[in-house]
Amino acid sequence: MGTSAPIAITGMGCLSGAGMNLPESLQSMFRNQRYPHSPRRFSTDHPVSYPVLELRDEFKLPLDNQETVYARTSQLALAAALEALADAGWTAESLRGKRVGVCIGTTVGCSLNCDDFYRAFKANGAAGNPDMGIIQRFLRSNPSAVIARQLKLDGPKQTVVNACSSGTEAIGIGASWLKAGACDIVIAGGADELARVTYAGFSSLMISDTEPCKPFDLERKGLNLGEGAGILILESAAVRESKKARGYLLGYGSASDAHHLTAPHPDGTGLKRALTEAFTSAAVTPEMISFINAHGTGTPDNDRVECRVMNEILPGVPFVSTKGYTGHTLGAAGGIEAAFTVACLQRGELPASIGFATADPELAATPVTENTPVSGEIALSESLAFGGNNGVLIFSRGDA
Amino acid sequence: MRMAIQGIGITGSFGSGVASFRAALQTGSDRSALAVDDSPRYRAGIEGLDEFIPKRALRRIDHFSRMTLLGACQALKDADLLAADRSRIGVAIASGYGALNTTFNFLDSYLDFGYSCSSPTHFSNSVHNAAAAHVSIQLKTTAPSLTVTQFEMSVPSALLSAQQWLAEGRVDQVLFGAVDESCEVLNYCREQFFGAGEKGPLRPFAFSEQSAVAGEGAVFFVLTRADHGANYGYVDEVILGNHLVCPLNLPQDDLFIIGADGHKECGSFYAELLNGRAAAAYAPLYGSFPAAAGFDLAAAAVSLGDRTLYASSDPVSSGVTSAIAPQKLDQGQLACLKFGSGGDYGLIRLSN
Numbered sequence: 001m002g003t004s005a006p007i008a009i010t011g012m013g014c015l016s017g018a019g020m021n022l023p024e025s026l027q028s029m030f031r032n033q034r035y036p037h038s039p040r041r042f043s044t045d046h047p048v049s050y051p052v053l054e055l056r057d058e059f060k061l062p063l064d065n066q067e068t069v070y071a072r073t074s075q076l077a078l079a080a081a082l083e084a085l086a087d088a089g090w091t092a093e094s095l096r097g098k099r100v101g102v103c104i105g106t107t108v109g110c111s112l113n114c115d116d117f118y119r120a121f122k123a124n125g126a127a128g129n130p131d132m133g134i135i136q137r138f139l140r141s142n143p144s145a146v147i148a149r150q151l152k153l154d155g156p157k158q159t160v161v162n163a164c165s166s167g168t169e170a171i172g173i174g175a176s177w178l179k180a181g182a183c184d185i186v187i188a189g190g191a192d193e194l195a196r197v198t199y200a201g202f203s204s205l206m207i208s209d210t211e212p213c214k215p216f217d218l219e220r221k222g223l224n225l226g227e228g229a230g231i232l233i234l235e236s237a238a239v240r241e242s243k244k245a246r247g248y249l250l251g252y253g254s255a256s257d258a259h260h261l262t263a264p265h266p267d268g269t270g271l272k273r274a275l276t277e278a279f280t281s282a283a284v285t286p287e288m289i290s291f292i293n294a295h296g297t298g299t300p301d302n303d304r305v306e307c308r309v310m311n312e313i314l315p316g317v318p319f320v321s322t323k324g325y326t327g328h329t330l331g332a333a334g335g336i337e338a339a340f341t342v343a344c345l346q347r348g349e350l351p352a353s354i355g356f357a358t359a360d361p362e363l364a365a366t367p368v369t370e371n372t373p374v375s376g377e378i379a380l381s382e383s384l385a386f387g388g389n390n391g392v393l394i395f396s397r398g399d400a
Numbered sequence: 401m402r403m404a405i406q407g408i409g410i411t412g413s414f415g416s417g418v419a420s421f422r423a424a425l426q427t428g429s430d431r432s433a434l435a436v437d438d439s440p441r442y443r444a445g446i447e448g449l450d451e452f453i454p455k456r457a458l459r460r461i462d463h464f465s466r467m468t469l470l471g472a473c474q475a476l477k478d479a480d481l482l483a484a485d486r487s488r489i490g491v492a493i494a495s496g497y498g499a500l501n502t503t504f505n506f507l508d509s510y511l512d513f514g515y516s517c518s519s520p521t522h523f524s525n526s527v528h529n530a531a532a533a534h535v536s537i538q539l540k541t542t543a544p545s546l547t548v549t550q551f552e553m554s555v556p557s558a559l560l561s562a563q564q565w566l567a568e569g570r571v572d573q574v575l576f577g578a579v580d581e582s583c584e585v586l587n588y589c590r591e592q593f594f595g596a597g598e599k600g601p602l603r604p605f606a607f608s609e610q611s612a613v614a615g616e617g618a619v620f621f622v623l624t625r626a627d628h629g630a631n632y633g634y635v636d637e638v639i640l641g642n643h644l645v646c647p648l649n650l651p652q653d654d655l656f657i658i659g660a661d662g663h664k665e666c667g668s669f670y671a672e673l674l675n676g677r678a679a680a681a682y683a684p685l686y687g688s689f690p691a692a693a694g695f696d697l698a699a700a701a702v703s704l705g706d707r708t709l710y711a712s713s714d715p716v717s718s719g720v721t722s723a724i725a726p727q728k729l730d731q732g733q734l735a736c737l738k739f740g741s742g743g744d745y746g747l748i749r750l751s752n
Contacts, residue, residue: 003543034697044510044515045514045515045516046514046515048516049501057593062497098742107527107528108527109504110498110549111498111505111524111528112497112498112500112527112586113424113503115511118504118507118511118585119511120586121462124513125588126588126592132592132593135589139551139741142549142550142551142698144550144743145550145551145553145742148642149742152645153642153645154646155640156557156641156746157553157557157559158489158545158548158549158550158557158558158560159549159550159557160547161498161528161529161547161548161549162528162529162545162546162547163527163528163529164420173546173561173564176561176564176568177560177564179568182560196508197506198574198722200506200510200515200518200523201506201518201520201524201526202523203515203516203518204509204518204520204523205520205523206520209410212486218407219599221701238493254544255542255543255544256533256536256541256542256543256544256545256547257490257536257542258536258537258539258541258542259537260537260541261524261525261530261533261534262524269542270542273542277570286628318419328709376537380547384461385529386524386527386529386530387527387529387530387532387536387545388531388533388534388535388536388537388545389529396700
């Protein structure tokens with residue numbers, strides 16, 4: 001594949017357990033604060049309580065009728081999209097007549113795993129009186145369709161469901177629409193709510209930590225789930241005109257391990273290929289990378305493989321896992337971490353990788369342990385996912 | 401960028417393989433809808449999968465992914481790529497709902513036995529990209545993999561990405577598929593929403609009536625750049641939009657295969673847009689499900705390959721739009737038009 005012109009990022013929005021918008025999230029991270037706790041929005045009879053990172057209770061979803069119209073995931077996507085559009089100087093009205101695409105990654109947001117409905121359905125079908133409103137809400141709540149519908153957009157829409165790399169893939173795909181001339185503007189990123197189903201699922205896989213997660217640490221036991229959304233506004237040069245960019249998307253790569261449904265390839269073959277593709281498309285070399293926003297879930301397997309690949313391809317490059325602050329937000333993670341990567345380039349500083357304390361002798365590198373100045377203009381964010389999907393985005397500092 | 405269709409794999413209630421599908425197009429029979437609990441359903445089988453994948457490897461793979469694997473393997477075989485290097489074959493799958501039965505099996509595991517008994521196998525197979533993962537694991541495809549869920553717009557949306565992969569040179573071939581499965585819970589929901597309409601028969605041209613009947617199946621295509629000819633014609637253009645935000649103007653010279661599948665909500669859009677123009681519809685051959693837009697695309701591809709547009713399987717005219725007469729396709733251009741809820745549309749233009 002060839003190289004292509006950088007894609008301007010003119011606005012960003014982000015909400016997570018670290019904060020209700022991007023500035024607040026960055027403030028928490030650079031203060032090295034995190035807020036894990038037991039789930040507040042659902043309960044289970046599981047004998048073990050795993051900490052999660054939820055949005056604070058005072059967070060208000062963007063629509064007046066809250067979760068009765070759209071599922072929480074779509075509301076989170078919409079909230080981050082509105083923040084990002086405002087950051088880029090767009091209103092819904094000013095987008096009229098523009099070719100605006102929407103590409104959003106998610107996992108929970110597209111799963112018909114409505115267990116409140118299903119519990120009633122199991123209790124004797126119609127006699128169980130399941131609430132069909134839950135299903136109607138699901139059918140209204142495809143995340144990219146919700147954003148397009150609320151903003152009355154006419155461009156292409158795509159909801160990517162590549163598990164934990166969905167947000168990263170969505171941004172790469174959105175950029176390809178701009179390169180192909182299919183859009184003037186793309187709203188791209190990821191969103192996912194915290195759900196009882198994924199909470200139960202990850203506990204069944206025994207990859208959740210009973211304590212706040214410790215990415216890349218010797219004592220790491222697994223991940224903490226989180227929720228949120230991260231959205232970038234990508235603009236063509238023709239639409240952007242003289243508007244300054246917060247950053248540029250230089251390259252994107254993705255590849256498959258073809259190895260296992262839930263475990264990464266032990267040699268990280270898919271991640272290496274995704275990195276190679278991203279470097280080629282960005283026309284940069286590994287030596288030009290100033291830092292890595294690692295996937296860094298805190299599971300033994302992920303961190304071992306990711307560290308091995310980083311040490312082989314990007315030796316000595318500082319890296320951070322921000323999942324200690326946000327939890328693993330699944331389909332949202334790639335969007336949230338893309339926003340963090342661009343914001344850290346812009347700020348010229350990297351937050352400490354919270355949760356890391358003791359180096360694992362099996363890992364050849366350690367993340368940054370304190371807030372660290374960024375020396376350079378280019379950084380990358382990488383995502384590894386169930387199914388063996390790997391996605392990589394390369395960004396450069398903007399001029400805003 | 402133009403894409404060439406080099407191979408097709410397909411399983412639906414008519415059987416599996418292009419020959420079965422072609423036979424269904426030729427006969428126009430809708431007898432494949434089977435009565436289940438007094439309601440018809442279109443069910444797809446997986447016969448022939450063990451020709452490609454050892455049974456042992458299928459032990460923990462669910463019906464959704466087995467249909468996926470069957471379609472993918474057949475498409476590779478049809479394109480004569482089974483023995484080829486697969487390191488530059490991308491996998492793109494469109495599905496409206498994903499692996500529904502496994503999703504509910506996972507819920508069963510904790511609702512029946514408590515959260516500490518949640519099934520890790522059901523959980524990992526319920527993730528939407530599990531089917532694409534099984535394809536890449538079993539067929540050793542290491543290039544990009546993508547799963548898209550956009551309800552009725554899943555197929556045109558995912559096809560847009562397949563087109564970009566080829567245009568950017570990221571892959572040399574794309575295994576592009578569309579899959580959905582029948583599910584007791586979904587069928588219950590459909591009956592709650594549509595009532596007696598689910599009793600059949602499915603009548604795509606009765607635009608103002610609810611006649612949809614649930615179906616399932618998988619269809620795959622091997623897509624390449626258009627450098628070296630095509631076995632089934634070419635995809636020229638993929639267009640997505642919303643007719644209510646920016647009205648769609650249909651190309652004047654195209655013949656249309658419409659995705660009308662007995663859903664009244666979408667029927668009015670077909671009636672308005674076609675405005676008396678004749679069109680073909682084949683939903684009575686495979687039923688109503690989001691991924692059926694991929695079956696419409698297969699009907700177009702087979703028609704282009706055979707240079708024959710087959711008769712619609714429901715000849716009943718709405719009085720506004722009629723079923724198109726069977727005809728030769730020597731130089732004609734076909735287009736698959738699919739409407740979703742709220743005016744969303746996908747238009748896929750093809751030619752031979």
